[in-house]
Amino acid sequence: MVAEKRFLTLTEMVQAARRNLHRNEWDYLMGAAETEASLRRNRAGVESWLFRPRILNDVSGASARTSLLGHSVRLPVVMPPIGSVQVFHPEGALDVARAADEFGVLQILSSVCQPDFETLAAEAPGPRIYQLYLVRDQAWMDDIIERSIAAGYTAFCLTADTQVYSRRERDMLKRHIPGSGRQVQGNDFGEQARMTWDTVAHIKERFDIPLVIKGVARADDAARCAQMGVDVVYVSNHGGRQLDHTRACIDVLPEVVEAVAGRAPVWVDGGFMRGADVVKALCLGAAAVGMGRFEGLALAAGGRDALTNALQILEHEVVTAMALLGVSSLDALQPDLLVREAPLAPPDVLSAFPLVDDY
Numbered sequence: 001m002v003a004e005k006r007f008l009t010l011t012e013m014v015q016a017a018r019r020n021l022h023r024n025e026w027d028y029l030m031g032a033a034e035t036e037a038s039l040r041r042n043r044a045g046v047e048s049w050l051f052r053p054r055i056l057n058d059v060s061g062a063s064a065r066t067s068l069l070g071h072s073v074r075l076p077v078v079m080p081p082i083g084s085v086q087v088f089h090p091e092g093a094l095d096v097a098r099a100a101d102e103f104g105v106l107q108i109l110s111s112v113c114q115p116d117f118e119t120l121a122a123e124a125p126g127p128r129i130y131q132l133y134l135v136r137d138q139a140w141m142d143d144i145i146e147r148s149i150a151a152g153y154t155a156f157c158l159t160a161d162t163q164v165y166s167r168r169e170r171d172m173l174k175r176h177i178p179g180s181g182r183q184v185q186g187n188d189f190g191e192q193a194r195m196t197w198d199t200v201a202h203i204k205e206r207f208d209i210p211l212v213i214k215g216v217a218r219a220d221d222a223a224r225c226a227q228m229g230v231d232v233v234y235v236s237n238h239g240g241r242q243l244d245h246t247r248a249c250i251d252v253l254p255e256v257v258e259a260v261a262g263r264a265p266v267w268v269d270g271g272f273m274r275g276a277d278v279v280k281a282l283c284l285g286a287a288a289v290g291m292g293r294f295e296g297l298a299l300a301a302g303g304r305d306a307l308t309n310a311l312q313i314l315e316h317e318v319v320t321a322m323a324l325l326g327v328s329s330l331d332a333l334q335p336d337l338l339v340r341e342a343p344l345a346p347p348d349v350l351s352a353f354p355l356v357d358d359y
């Protein structure tokens with residue numbers, strides 16, 4: 001793996017990731033389920049929202065600092081769970097933890113990556129969320145939640161869009177099984193398929209830890225989460241890696257924000273690669289934006305330092321977009337700063353980086 005110098009642009013970060021990753025790992029990171037339509041739709045959605053900037057506002061103090069789940073952060077961005085993240089850089093989730101703490105964003109640790117949640121918490125104490133796949137029964141889940149509270153995790157996340165493991169053709173064509181996929185028999189992902197609203201009720205009743213439900217894709221489910229006291233309603237289609245032919249997550253966001261009606265923060269991920277992309281989601285009512293492939297690419301580009309570097313560039317992009325929109329604080333980001341139009345060209349997973357092959 002090549003040690004990289006400091007990047008000035010996210011394009012350089014993606015170029016470095018491409019150089020460093022073997023084809024199997026590149027496809028595992030960038031690929032999605034079946035025809036990959038959900039993946040392309042995520043990008044198409046993000047690219048379909050255009051800005052309507054205001055002029056002649058004083059934006060000299062523009063800042064994107066805020067707090068999430070009571071923790072102050074430098075950007076309303078989260079590093080979402082990535083299974084087998086260690087295949088992108090040997091230190092894996094530990095590097096993500098350190099870069100997230102160093103820079104000031106929240107990490108959601110996947111339960112199917114290295115190191116395990118207790119080792120990670122001991123080696124890198126800091127505010128963090130633990131995401132669990134229910135591979136065994138409820139008693140096992142309860143034990144893990146208790147141990148994650150004891151280890152200092154600030155919230156617990158259930159991923160609800162992975163009832164079964166999807167068909168990822170890029171991996172299947174090469175007979176490549178990523179580490180996180182090795183727990184799967186066929187498409188059976190343990191107890192995930194038996195998870196219901198009762199699981200949510202049980203966690204809310206039994207444990208005093210904020211609960212994030214990740215994978216919300218429609219208003220009625222979002223309203224039900226809010227009504228049950230879920231602490232974060234997280235709109236996601238797993239980066240297009242689970243159900244194919246879903247709507248773009250950014251397009252689901254407005255109906256979810258309306259349904260939740262301020263009862264819980266709404267987070268979103270899916271296709272957000274740049275600062276301007278993040279700003280669009282914030283305009284539509286998201287309290288935070290997850291950036292999964294961004295996280296994996298930055299890690300592949302050079303581990304902890306590259307991820308910290310990428311977050312600094314991202315912050316610069318966010319604040320630049322806010323200032324050029326005529327806005328200096330996050331609460332001034334409103335839907336009327338956006339309008340919808342057809343994207344310029346059919347988008348793909350790398351369309352946020354049109355210069356990657358040119359330089």
Ligand SMILES: Cc1cc2nc3c(=O)[nH]c(=O)nc-3n(C[C@H](O)[C@H](O)[C@H](O)COP(=O)(O)O)c2cc1C
Pocket residue numbers: 028029030042080081082083084110111112131159180214236237238239240241269270271272290291292293294296
């Ligand atoms: C390589 C990879 C592994 C992932 N593993 C998990 C996981 O273990 N748990 C989970 O809830 N989501 C997982 N996701 C989904 C991400 O948390 C997130 O929802 C998605 O990446 C957002 O889309 P984006 O990559 O376009 O930002 C994974 C995504 C990628 C790219």
